[in-house]
Amino acid sequence: MIQQLIQKIQKTKAPVCIGLDPMLSYIPEHILKASFREFGENLAGAADAIWNYNREIVDHTWDLVPCVKPQIAMYEQFGIEGLKIYEKTVRYCQEKGLLVIGDAKRGDIGSTSAAYATAHLGKVKVGDSVCTAFGTDFLTVNPYLGTDGVKPFVDVCKEQDKGIFVLVKTSNPSSGEFQDRLVEGKPLYEHVADKVVEWGRDCMDGAYSNVGAVVGATYPEMSAVLRKQMPNTYFLVPGYGAQGATALDLKPCFNEDGFGAIVNSSRGIIAAYKQEKYAKFGPEHFAEASRQAVIDMAADISSVL
Amino acid sequence: MIQQLIQKIQKTKAPVCIGLDPMLSYIPEHILKASFREFGENLAGAADAIWNYNREIVDHTWDLVPCVKPQIAMYEQFGIEGLKIYEKTVRYCQEKGLLVIGDAKRGDIGSTSAAYATAHLGKVKVGDSVCTAFGTDFLTVNPYLGTDGVKPFVDVCKEQDKGIFVLVKTSNPSSGEFQDRLVEGKPLYEHVADKVVEWGRDCMDGAYSNVGAVVGATYPEMSAVLRKQMPNTYFLVPGYGAQGATALDLKPCFNEDGFGAIVNSSRGIIAAYKQEKYAKFGPEHFAEASRQAVIDMAADISSVL
Numbered sequence: 001m002i003q004q005l006i007q008k009i010q011k012t013k014a015p016v017c018i019g020l021d022p023m024l025s026y027i028p029e030h031i032l033k034a035s036f037r038e039f040g041e042n043l044a045g046a047a048d049a050i051w052n053y054n055r056e057i058v059d060h061t062w063d064l065v066p067c068v069k070p071q072i073a074m075y076e077q078f079g080i081e082g083l084k085i086y087e088k089t090v091r092y093c094q095e096k097g098l099l100v101i102g103d104a105k106r107g108d109i110g111s112t113s114a115a116y117a118t119a120h121l122g123k124v125k126v127g128d129s130v131c132t133a134f135g136t137d138f139l140t141v142n143p144y145l146g147t148d149g150v151k152p153f154v155d156v157c158k159e160q161d162k163g164i165f166v167l168v169k170t171s172n173p174s175s176g177e178f179q180d181r182l183v184e185g186k187p188l189y190e191h192v193a194d195k196v197v198e199w200g201r202d203c204m205d206g207a208y209s210n211v212g213a214v215v216g217a218t219y220p221e222m223s224a225v226l227r228k229q230m231p232n233t234y235f236l237v238p239g240y241g242a243q244g245a246t247a248l249d250l251k252p253c254f255n256e257d258g259f260g261a262i263v264n265s266s267r268g269i270i271a272a273y274k275q276e277k278y279a280k281f282g283p284e285h286f287a288e289a290s291r292q293a294v295i296d297m298a299a300d301i302s303s304v305l
Numbered sequence: 306m307i308q309q310l311i312q313k314i315q316k317t318k319a320p321v322c323i324g325l326d327p328m329l330s331y332i333p334e335h336i337l338k339a340s341f342r343e344f345g346e347n348l349a350g351a352a353d354a355i356w357n358y359n360r361e362i363v364d365h366t367w368d369l370v371p372c373v374k375p376q377i378a379m380y381e382q383f384g385i386e387g388l389k390i391y392e393k394t395v396r397y398c399q400e401k402g403l404l405v406i407g408d409a410k411r412g413d414i415g416s417t418s419a420a421y422a423t424a425h426l427g428k429v430k431v432g433d434s435v436c437t438a439f440g441t442d443f444l445t446v447n448p449y450l451g452t453d454g455v456k457p458f459v460d461v462c463k464e465q466d467k468g469i470f471v472l473v474k475t476s477n478p479s480s481g482e483f484q485d486r487l488v489e490g491k492p493l494y495e496h497v498a499d500k501v502v503e504w505g506r507d508c509m510d511g512a513y514s515n516v517g518a519v520v521g522a523t524y525p526e527m528s529a530v531l532r533k534q535m536p537n538t539y540f541l542v543p544g545y546g547a548q549g550a551t552a553l554d555l556k557p558c559f560n561e562d563g564f565g566a567i568v569n570s571s572r573g574i575i576a577a578y579k580q581e582k583y584a585k586f587g588p589e590h591f592a593e594a595s596r597q598a599v600i601d602m603a604a605d606i607s608s609v610l
Contacts, residue, residue, distance in 0.1 A: 024431065041432030073413060073420035077429050079438030080389055087385060105413050107447065108378060109477040115378035124382050126329065127337070127346030133384030142412065144449045145475050146482030170450050172414040177451030177500070178493065183486040188493065192483065
C-alpha cells in the first residue's frame with residue numbers, strides 16, 4: 001500500500017494530504033442554510049452540510065494530491081448521521097483515485113484491536129459472506145497498549161495490503177508530557193519508534209514499510225532524530241500551517257531522496273477561504289480557495305526539498 | 306456522575322459491569338439464523354443478531370448490576386449498521402436504568418478530543434438546536450497525547466456531569482511494554498496516574514472524582530500501589546474472568562470501605578453459556594446463563610471484600 005502512496009506522490013509531485021476535518025464553523029453559510037432547510041437544524045442537517053462541503057473540496061482538489069485524511073471524530077460528533085458521511089466521503093475519495101487515511105487513532109487490547117482493524121482496514125465474515133465496513137487504505141493507531149494492541153493492525157496490513165501510521169511523536173503542545181519522558185536515557189517516543197520499526201519489518205512494500213509513524217512537524221529537532229532512527233518508515237506529518245509548523249520545519253521529516261513523509265493540512269486547506277490570503281475567493285468559491293491553498297502548500301514544501 | 310454509579314453499586318450490592326462486547330461467534334445459532342433469514346448474511350444481518358443477543362442479555366441482567374460497558378469496536382466492525390446497534394444498545398440500557406460506559410478509548414489533539422467528547426458524552430450545537438450523538442454516561446480515554454488531549458473530556462465531565470476512565474495500567478499481556486517503563490525511578494503508568502489525579506481534582510462528585518482510571522485486574526501488585534496513590538479515583542477494572550484475574554486479584558483495586566472499583570466482565574458473562582459450568586442452560590437459554598454468571602461473579606467479589 002505504501003508504494004501506491006509513493007507512486008501517487010511522484011505523480012502529483014505533492015507530498016500533501018488534505019485533512020478532511022470539517023467543523024460546522026468552517027462551512028459557508030449558503031451550504032449550511034440549504035442543508036438546514038432540507039433536513040432541519042439537527043444531526044442529519046449537519047451531516048448533509050458536511051457532505052456538500054467535503055464533496056466540493058474534493059471535486060476541486062482531487063487531481064492535485066495523493067491522499068486525504070478524514071478525522072473520524074469530526075463525523076462521530078454527529079452520531080450515526082455523521083458517520084454515514086464519513087463512510088460516503090471515504091468512498092467518494094477512493095472513486096476519485098485518492099488514497100484515504102482514516103484518522104481514528106484506535107488501539108486497545110488484542111481482540112478489540114482486531115475488531116478495529118477489521119472495521120477500518122479489513123473485512124468481516126458474516127455467515128458465508130465477507131463484508132467491508134469502512135474500508136480505508138490507511139489508519140492511524142495509538143501504541144499505548146503495546147505490541148499485542150498493535151499487532152492485529154499489522155496483521156491486516158500484511159493480509160490485505162493496507163497501511164497504518166502509529167503515533168510516535170504527536171504535534172500537540174502537551175505531547176511531551178508522556179512521550180518525551182526519558183526511559184533509559186532516551187525519550188519514550190524513541191522507544192515507541194523502535195517498536196514501530198520492529199512491527200514494520202516484515203511488512204515491507206518496496207523501500208518502505210506499510211507500518212508508518214505519526215511524527216508532528218511542530219518538533220523538527222525530534223523529527224530529525226526519528227528520521228535517522230527509522231529510515232524505512234513513512235511519516236505522516238501533522239502540524240503544518242494552522243498548528244504552526246513551516247516548510248523548513250518539515251524538511252527533517254523527509255529522507256534525502258525527497259520521500260519518506262506525507263504532510264497533512266486540515267484547516268489551512270479546507271477553511272482556506274477564511275484566511276486573509278484567500279479572502280478574495282469569498283465563501284461562495286471556498287473550494288477554489290482550497291485548491292489554491294493546496295497549490296501553495298505543495299510549492300512551499302518543494303522549495304525546501 | 307460517579308455518585309450515581311456508587312448509589313447503583315450500593316443498591317445492587319454488585320460492583321459489576323457487564324461488558325457488552327458481542328462477537329458473532331458468541332451468538333447462538335438460532336439468533337444468527339433468524340437475523341440472516343430476515344436481513345441476509347451481511348452487515349445488517351450481523352447487526353440485527355447482535356441487537357437481539359444484547360437485548361436478551363440486558364433483559365435478564367439489568368436488575369442485578371449498576372452498569373454496562375459496550376466496547377464500540379465490536380460494533381464498529383460492522384460499519385454503520387453495527388454502530389446503529391451500539392446507539393440502540395446504549396439507549397436501551399439507559400431506559401432500563403443502567404449507566405453506560407462507552408468503551409471507546411478515544412484521545413487525540415485538543416480540538417479532536419473535543420469532538421470525541423461531544424460525540425460520546427456531550428451535546429453538539431447545530432444551528433440553534435442542541436443535539437446529542439451517542440450520549441453515554443462514561444467514556445474510556447487514552448492519555449498518550451497528554452493534558453491537552455484529555456482536557457476536553459474533563460471539561461465535558463464538569464459541564465454535563467459525566468465521567469471518564471483514563472487508561473493508566475491496562476490488562477493486556479504487553480501493557481508493560483511502554484506503561485511499565487521507568488521514568489525518574491517510577492513506572493510511566495504512575496506518572497499517568499499522577500496526571501489523572503490532577504485532572505480529576507476539580508471534578509469531584511462526593512468522595513470520588515468523575516475522572517476515573519482504567520486499572521487492569523491482571524496486575525494486582527500494581528493495582529495496590531495505584532489504589533494508594535489515587536484514593537479518590539474510581540477504578541474501572543478489566544481482566545477478571547476470561548482474561549485470567551481472580552477475585553483475590555481484584556481486592557487491591559478496592560478501598561477499605563468496599564468502594565473505589567467497578568469490575569468488568571465481558572465474555573465471562575455474555576458468553577457464559579459456552580462455559581462448562583453453565584452448559585446446562587444451553588444456547589436457547591443463553592441469557593439465563595448470563596444472569597447466573599453475574600450472580601456468581603458478584604458473590605465471588607463479595608467473598609473477598
